[in-house]
Amino acid sequence: MDFKKYKTFQVVADTLNLTRAAARLGYSQPTISLQLQSLEQELGVTLLGRSGKKTFLTPAGKLVKHYVDQTFALMEEMEAELRKLEHPHGLLTVAAPEFYCTHYLSLILHSYIAENPEVKLQLFSCDSNDAMKKVAANEADLAIIAGPCKSPQMETVPLGREDLVLVTTRELLERHELSDLLETYPFITYKSGSNIQRLVNECLNDYGFAPDKYIECVSDETIKRTVLYNTGTALLGAALVEEELRKGALAEIHRFPRKIETNMVILKKRIAEQNIRSFAEIVQRIWKEWD
Missing domain, CATH: 1.10.10.10 (Winged helix-like DNA-binding domain superfamily/Winged helix DNA-binding domain)
Structure with missing residues (x-):
């Protein structure tokens, strides 16, 4: 023809x-x-x-x-x-735990939209395990997670590493001997099977702390808030509790040499897509500035 x-x-x-x-x-x-x-x-x-x-x-x-x-x-x-296809456009869905959504992604999303006004962004707040599941099921285009990703289908992009800190409130630490505090009050932690539970257990084992009482929560923000109500102790990333430690609302019991990793995960077969690639680039650029 x-x-x-x-x-x-x-x-x-x-x-x-x-x-x-x-x-x-x-x-x-x-x-x-x-x-x-x-x-x-x-x-x-x-x-x-x-x-x-x-x-x-x-x-x-x-x-x-x-x-x-x-x-x-x-x-x-x-x-x-x-x-x-030569320029980012359409819908881009990002999944991440609540802490990353509120403290990091809000700024990243603003910067990304300023550079790519034809993209509509959607943000899912969920724990790291659910975020990875959403990416695997194509319900999210990429995810920011705490801890490792072992899936061979995923491309893992390291973003940063931070200390893990065992904390409680200043009030509880002043009212109790440390041994009594650890024995009497529950350890507030992530729900069973969470992405960083193994790392938490390794840190507790290094410290010689085997709590009998647990409270499991779905997010690190919920864990922190529960601790702030004088409920017990928790092991959290330093960035999450930095402000509360500085203000004296929380007290540091022990800081561990093991680090918690922040990673961005993307399906390998989709990593070349324009929307995903452009967002991944700006995440890496801004995260590096924070470090």
């Missing part, structure tokens, strides 16, 4: 004037006439007729014009969609 001949026919059919069609297409009139004759021979119909000095479309010409217009409109739509 020679699209050049069909385009020539479309312009001639729009103008019904060979001189104007030749000027628009940049062809000579004889060239246009040859292309039209070739197309009529190919289709086996007469497309144009003349009445005096006027050119008109035959019934076959009107039918061909209708489909030619549709064809070129679809091609233009296709080209426009292909051009969009």
Whole structure:
């Protein structure tokens, strides 16, 4: 199918004037006439007729014009969609624990939208395990998680590392001997099977602390708030409790040499997608500035 001949026919059919069609297409009139004759021979119909000095479309010409217009409109739509792929656009969904959403991603989202106004962002607040599940199920395009990701389907991008700190409130620490505090009050921790539970257990084992009483929570923010109500002790990332330690609302019992990792995870098969790649780049850039 020679699209050049069909385009020539479309312009001639729009103008019904060979001189104007030749000027628009940049062809000579004889060239246009040859292309039209070739197309009529190919289709086996007469497309144009003349009445005096006027050119008109035959019934076959009107039918061909209708489909030619549709064809070129679809091609233009296709080209426009292909051009969009060169720049981020559409919906981008990010999943992350509540702490990352409130303390980090709010600034990142603002910066990303400023650079990519055609992208609509959606943010899911959930624990790290659920965030990884959403990425695996294509319910989220990428995730920021605490701890490692062992899935062979995922590309893991390290963002940062921070201390783990065993904390309680200043009030409880002043009212009790440390041994009594650890024995009497519950240890507030992540729900069983959470992404960093193994690291928490390793730290407690290093410290020689084997709590008998547990309270399990779904997020690190919930753990911190529960501790702040004088409920017990918890092991949390230093960034999460930095302000409360500085103000004296929380007290540091022990800081561990083991580090908690922050990672960005993306399905390997989707890492080249424009939206994902552009967002991953800005996350890495801003996170590096924070470090």
